[in-house]
Amino acid sequence: MAILQxxxxxxxxxxxxxxxxxxxxxxxxxxxxxxxxxxxLASNPALEVVEPETCPSCHRPLYHSGLCPxxxxxxxxxxxxxxxxxxxxxxxxxxxxxxxxxxxxxxxDHLMGQIGPELNAEERSxxxxxxxxxxxxGLMPEPPFESAxxxxxxxxxxxxxxxxxxxxxxxxxGALSTVEALLIQIExxxxxxxxxxxxxxxxxxxxxxxxxxxxxxxxxxxxxNREAVEEAAHFIKxxxxxYPGRAFYGAGTSRSSSDPDLYxxxxxxxxxxxxxxxxxxxxxxxxxxSGRVRVNPEFRQMVRTLTGAExxxxxxxxxxxxxxxxxxxxxxxxxxxxxxxxxxxxxxFILGTDRELRPLTRAELARRxxxxxxxxxxxxxxxxxxxxxxxxxPIARFFDRSLSVRDMVRSIVSDESKALxxxxxVSLLDKQGVHIARRTVAKYRAMEGILPMxxxxxxxxxxxxxxxxx
DNA sequence: CTATGGCACGGATT
DNA sequence: AATCCGTGCCATAG
Numbered sequence: 001m002a003i004l005q006x007x008x009x010x011x012x013x014x015x016x017x018x019x020x021x022x023x024x025x026x027x028x029x030x031x032x033x034x035x036x037x038x039x040x041l042a043s044n045p046a047l048e049v050v051e052p053e054t055c056p057s058c059h060r061p062l063y064h065s066g067l068c069p070x071x072x073x074x075x076x077x078x079x080x081x082x083x084x085x086x087x088x089x090x091x092x093x094x095x096x097x098x099x100x101x102x103x104x105x106x107x108x109d110h111l112m113g114q115i116g117p118e119l120n121a122e123e124r125s126x127x128x129x130x131x132x133x134x135x136x137x138g139l140m141p142e143p144p145f146e147s148a149x150x151x152x153x154x155x156x157x158x159x160x161x162x163x164x165x166x167x168x169x170x171x172x173x174g175a176l177s178t179v180e181a182l183l184i185q186i187e188x189x190x191x192x193x194x195x196x197x198x199x200x201x202x203x204x205x206x207x208x209x210x211x212x213x214x215x216x217x218x219x220x221x222x223x224x225n226r227e228a229v230e231e232a233a234h235f236i237k238x239x240x241x242x243y244p245g246r247a248f249y250g251a252g253t254s255r256s257s258s259d260p261d262l263y264x265x266x267x268x269x270x271x272x273x274x275x276x277x278x279x280x281x282x283x284x285x286x287x288x289x290s291g292r293v294r295v296n297p298e299f300r301q302m303v304r305t306l307t308g309a310e311x312x313x314x315x316x317x318x319x320x321x322x323x324x325x326x327x328x329x330x331x332x333x334x335x336x337x338x339x340x341x342x343x344x345x346x347x348x349f350i351l352g353t354d355r356e357l358r359p360l361t362r363a364e365l366a367r368r369x370x371x372x373x374x375x376x377x378x379x380x381x382x383x384x385x386x387x388x389x390x391x392x393x394p395i396a397r398f399f400d401r402s403l404s405v406r407d408m409v410r411s412i413v414s415d416e417s418k419a420l421x422x423x424x425x426v427s428l429l430d431k432q433g434v435h436i437a438r439r440t441v442a443k444y445r446a447m448e449g450i451l452p453m454x455x456x457x458x459x460x461x462x463x464x465x466x467x468x469x470x
Numbered sequence: 471c472t473a474t475g476g477c478a479c480g481g482a483t484t
Numbered sequence: 485a486a487t488c489c490g491t492g493c494c495a496t497a498g
Contacts (some may be wrong), residue, residue: 049490184482212475362484378484401483401489421473437491452474 025331027378030267030286037288046321048296049289061290078343080283080336080370084290107138114168126161132291137243138173139181172244179203185240198224198232266386270350281343281350285335293328295321337369338379346398349390350387350426354407362399405434419456
């Protein structure tokens with residue numbers, strides 16, 4: 001199979017600006033790919049979109065010559081097909097009879113919905129940029145003046161928009177730091193009820209100590225008694241979150257509050273067959289457009305009649321269009337094969353729990369699909385998958401070596417009656433056939449936000465996970 | 471003395 | 485080549 005990296009150097013020169021992106025189509029997210037394609041279509045008259053053939057019985061677009069994967073499902077392999085989001089569908093393709101998988105609104109959409117109405121056009125485009133920059137936790141990683149420089153907008157205006165964002169629903173979004181996010185949340189809580197004494201001060205100056213459970217130190221430096229500090233700590237734990245983007249709105253599944261990717265679009269959706277739950281999975285991979293692109297034959301014909309510089313100029317466009325077409329097919333093809341492999345390999349994980357994730361490396365999959373391993377890396381990074389239970393997870397998670405063990409640790413701790421030490425957890429895991437070092441259990445614990453044994457005894461039925469370090 | 475976190479090393483992964 | 489991950493060693497707190 002021709003590998004993307006092999007594209008001839010001659011062409012590489014032709015399309016400088018776009019080519020770098022073309023080479024890495026695989027690593028673009030759904031939205032980015034969309035945007036890229038739109039701009040390519042707009043700037044290249046040689047490109048045209050052709051309607052796909054559709055399956056005669058279900059009217060689903062057929063991307064490959066051959067049978068419709070839904071109407072003629074393969075026997076053992078997963079059923080994989082490309083599909084286009086409803087807004088971009090060409091004709092009125094019938095809505096599918098596929099089982100519903102929750103497709104939540106993105107965090108950015110949610111926020112834009114709140115602030116959009118109050119903003120004028122310029123402010124809105126600033127907001128759009130800012131929202132796109134929010135990280136997984138809903139925090140703003142870049143100071144307003146930098147955004148302003150990038151946008152060529154006045155810093156004051158950018159700040160104004162940012163402040164508008166910060167007043168929005170998941171309290172704390174758009175904050176520049178964890179501390180700021182917490183403080184904003186406090187303000188929002190203070191409007192409705194009272195906030196225990198010391199909470200603000202602890203957030204502002206003693207977060208580190210709080211994370212380590214050093215109540216005595218805090219009490220001393222704030223001149224409070226220990227009870228007050230504990231009360232404040234409890235309040236913080238229950239009411240505040242350092243990850244504003246993850247929680248608060250849209251009561252999704254119980255897990256959702258800790259899943260930052262929930263509010264991003266998925267690039268593929270895994271489902272079970274409604275009438276054949278034990279059969280192969282169905283995988284829907286999203287494509288930026290229904291149908292496919294090609295070089296407009298009339299345009300090409302027209303170019304042939306030109307001469308000299310004119311001809312050169314438009315020929316470049318034709319070459320570029322050819323390349324775009326090729327790369328698009330190439331990347332979609334790999335994506336489909338990747339999806340299929342994942343559905344097959346990680347079926348148990350997709351249907352079940354984290355614990356059932358099989359260790360799988362990118363390199364291994366690359367060998368199997370006969371592509372370069374960097375190809376897999378690109379395809380996997382920056383993408384998300386929707387699972388049948390409605391969760392949206394980063395596709396990189398399919399390659400997480402320790403996820404299943406971390407899940408075991410989590411359940412060991414939640415089932416414990418007498419707070420276990422890391423060493424004890426090691427031996428419990430040993431019995432279940434998992435052999436890891438004590439130090440490693442400690443790290444997993446930290447990753448899961450589980451406090452050390454000594455700080456774990458107290459409250460058990462609390463649903464909030466305490467984790468406050470950056 | 472036990473439990474745990476920090477640091478750093480080496481090997482695997484990307 | 486850069487980064488990530490599991491681990492061992494050591495310091496520190498209780």
